[in-house]
Amino acid sequence: MEIEAKGFSVNLEGANWRKSTRSGPYSDNCVEVAFVGGAVALRDSKDKAGAVLLFTPEEWLAFIGGTKDGEFDLA
Template sequence: MEFETKGLRVDLSRAEWFTSTRSGPDGDNCVEVAFVGEAIAVRDSKNPAAATLIFTTAEWDAFVGGAKDGEFDL
């Protein structure tokens, strides 16, 4: 499955998906991430056939930086 978004050509057919090492043993609230060329794909681990979110490396870096800085802490 190849498509274009955000100026990136993304082919998810050979994506290698992984979950966080911090995911719980039950995997109740987990997402899977795949680094596909210049794109980062994110999907629900319980429903991998559902929609997949695609981020550019800049968007992903901003998200990870914000998480590390506590921007999303309640």
């Protein structure tokens, strides 16, 4: 499967998808991430054939930083 977005054209065949170590075995709201072709790909772990989002490395680092800083905490 090849996708194009944000100036990237990446082939997801053989991508090494990883799930967060904080995702438990009984959690149903997990995502998986793969680093491919200079981009960061994200998908729903329950729908491996579904939509894939692509991010630039800078966008990904901003997201990770916001997560660590509690920017997305509900309260």
